[in-house]
Amino acid sequence: MTRTSVVTGSASGIGKATRELLEGRGERVVGVDLHDADLTLDLATAEGRAAMVEGVRRLTGGTVDAVFAVAGISLPAPATVAVNYFGAVATLEGLRPYLLRSAAPRAVVVSSMAALHPVDDDLVAAIERGDEAAALNRAELLAGEPAGQLIYGSSKKAISRWVRRQAPGAAWAGAGIPLNAIGPGVIATPMTAEMISTEEKRAALLEVVPMPLNGVAAADTVARLLAWLGGAENTHLCGQVIYVDGGSDAVLRGDSVW
Template structure:
């Protein structure tokens, strides 16, 4: 029997590649994005999160086998709402639909940017699931920067959201609603892949060269979207019956080099 998967952020990049990879192998995929998808939903908003659950229920007849929570990125103004709260709402909202699957799975897409030092106030707000405080804190950080379009501040917000997401997944993965229900939940933290979202780096020769130097694995930069799709597909396959609560860095060795041999 073919499996039914949900992929968010499916209109382009990693999400589109994952959708294609799964469908080529016979899976049924319910896609979600702001456009060009089965379910149109803005996961940075409460209305969009509700629309995702309602739409997936309609397209799947109330039963799915796995979730690829891939939607992310976006402008600084919605970074926390999309990259943390939207991802958590996706997993929490769709988890009940996994209960009828004989081999339910879930995977979340994070980023090597999560290795950056996080803003403690943002992590605390996310850990408390207080979206209003998180947004207010992010706004204050952004507005206090020397330039409101400061790329580094925007990256700090994104990195903090992804680190908070990884922490949330590690925390809940062993809880009864996930592990107790037989649902492996894992995170794939991606490095630099050749996608539209990375065009701002890859199209600039200096930035491209600088990023390439970060990856010690020869030939790994930039990664191809179908390579990321293959890793995500394995995480949600029936064959993955043992691994849960893990953060897999698929980044050409960036995390390994940054943390060193002595890190756990």
């Protein structure tokens, strides 16, 4: 039976690669993005999130087999928190009732290996309280400082923790829905294009994000893992953050995870 998936951030990068991969396999995909998508809206806003839930219901009849919360931005600005965390959670929670109607429901969110880098603890705490206004205010303060670079990693650490905490609970594992995340390293997408535009820039970035296995990855490398996590074959992976990072996690954290 053909599966129906929702992919946010479907117009570029990892989201586009995921959509193209699934459609190439004959699956139905509802794409969500700011442009060039089935549903054109902004997940940084409450209105956009509500429109996404209603739009998916309208286009699918209220049954979805997999949700891929891929949409994300990396600007040193409050919008990064709004999309990367609150938009992702709204996507997963808003579409969960539609997943319950599937025979093999799956949910995956894209985090980042940036979650392993330094973060702003106050921003992470505000995010985890679910206080979007406070989180955006904290991000606004950081945006005007060199610490603005902490906003992206903070949003990704928070969403990784959300997945770990929610996945084993009644709403997800208890309902038969595997919920997991991936943490890409440096991926060749529009988001990273400027950072890897020259050999010098690429080398400098890989000093911070070491990728000893094959270096910078293509978006379809990540899409293939996402497709498996969102597929019927994945029956028991629960609450995992899988790093597709060419070895960054192993280099940076070593044995500390044990």
